[in-house]
Amino acid sequence: MNHQLILKKNGKRIDLSPLISNLTWTSNIDTLGMELSFNFAINDTRYFEQYNDLLETGDQVVLLNGSKVLNYFIVVKEMSNGRYAKSYICFDRAWYLNKNETVIQFKKATATDAIQKLLDRFNIKHNIASMNTLITKIYKDITLIDIINDILYQVYFETKNVYRLEMDKDIVTIRKQSDLLINPMVRLSSNTNEFPTSETIAGLATEKSIENMKNKVIVVSDTENSTNIFAEKSDQINIDRYGLMTEVVTVNDKNAAQARNIANTVLYQLSKTGNIVTCEMLGHDDIRSGRLIDLNEPISGVVGRYLIRGVTHTINNGIHTSVLEMERG
Structure with missing residues (x-):
């Protein structure tokens, strides 16, 4: 290394x-x-x-x-x-996405085409996954990253597919989260075999929380003079156990079928108990936030596929280590 x-x-x-x-x-x-x-x-x-x-x-x-x-x-x-x-x-260089604002309008453009059009305006290289959700919206005085995030939220609401943005050198890359599974391998010296870096876990700690839980979702119109409720969805078993916690989602020009899909998607995502894992392991360059990694620590119960929420890489005295925060994927 x-x-x-x-x-x-x-x-x-x-x-x-x-x-x-x-x-x-x-x-x-x-x-x-x-x-x-x-x-x-x-x-x-x-x-x-x-x-x-x-x-x-x-x-x-x-x-x-x-x-x-x-x-x-x-x-x-x-x-x-x-x-x-x-x-x-x-x-x-993703920093520049937060340093440029623009005005742009999309009329039934696919999410992929919309993001490509936006980035082409600023001569930013890109590699965008195929996303067929149609975007019809005017964005005014808003940063490029906020526009992209809004488009990706719309894709998620309609498809339940999460997409992650990474900066690959000078290329804005957006890929489906399920395609970001990694299996980083390390070796202790040049004459030893490779092994999974996940086998070097140390300082493992777990945390369960309902802090960000919601068990009822209401989808409403974003029209200023209207309070139309397009759809509602709730998890009664969850409400009986934890009490009512409501999330209101504002959408733009969605039909009833789409609104119900959005309500179902958001409720599915938010009605879970947060399961956070933190640990340290030998570092690897492939370990980045938004990627997935499989862990197998049966004694602590940390077994299965986890989403890397955050990671800190450190090089000290030639030794590369990583501290990760993860949640069940």
Whole structure:
């Protein structure tokens, strides 16, 4: 495992790896893109001071593992940690999806065509899965990521299929969550066999919660002067056990059949007890939020397929570890 951080500036490639420590990158399904942070050594000695101002906000850095490019990042924030250290926070290029607003209208465009049209307007490369949900809506003064998320919500409401957005270097990639199953393999040294990184689990903890549970869903019109209720769906057994907890979903121009489907889909998703698992394991570059991983820890009851909600990768002294937060997939 040979992770490097390369600065691309003024036509040059500069290896920052000898100058940095505490290299960390994180992703979470509730936030946009991937965040990378690290400490950067500075010094006022004669031969070292040339590096002190090497990095600036707005610079582009590349995270590699050997010859493989893992992702591109923009240096967004620089902080001074005393006389001999700086720290930096960077974001992958999904950051730009939150920095551009637009006005755009779709008339019965498929979800795939709508997202492609949106990204083409800003010359953003893309690889979008096929989604046939029809989108008819005007978006005004709203960021690109909010438009994409709204479209993906509409797809989910109608199909029960969850799609995840990832930034693959400079390509916006959207794939069905069920296609994102990973089986990361690691080896302890070059002369040992590979084995699943899930076999290295440590510090495992579980949490069950009804904090985000809802057991009744009401689908209503989004017309300002109307309070039309299109559909209602409830789980009476759940209500009898936990008490009534209602979610109101606002939709745009949906017929009754679609509204019932939306109500069923949302209720199915929200009427569950949250089952969160956190643990640490040896790191692997394929471990990202939004992906699925199979676990087999029968003593703790952590067995089956889990959704990676968030992950923090750390490189320290050449050792790559990951801390994961997951829920039952």
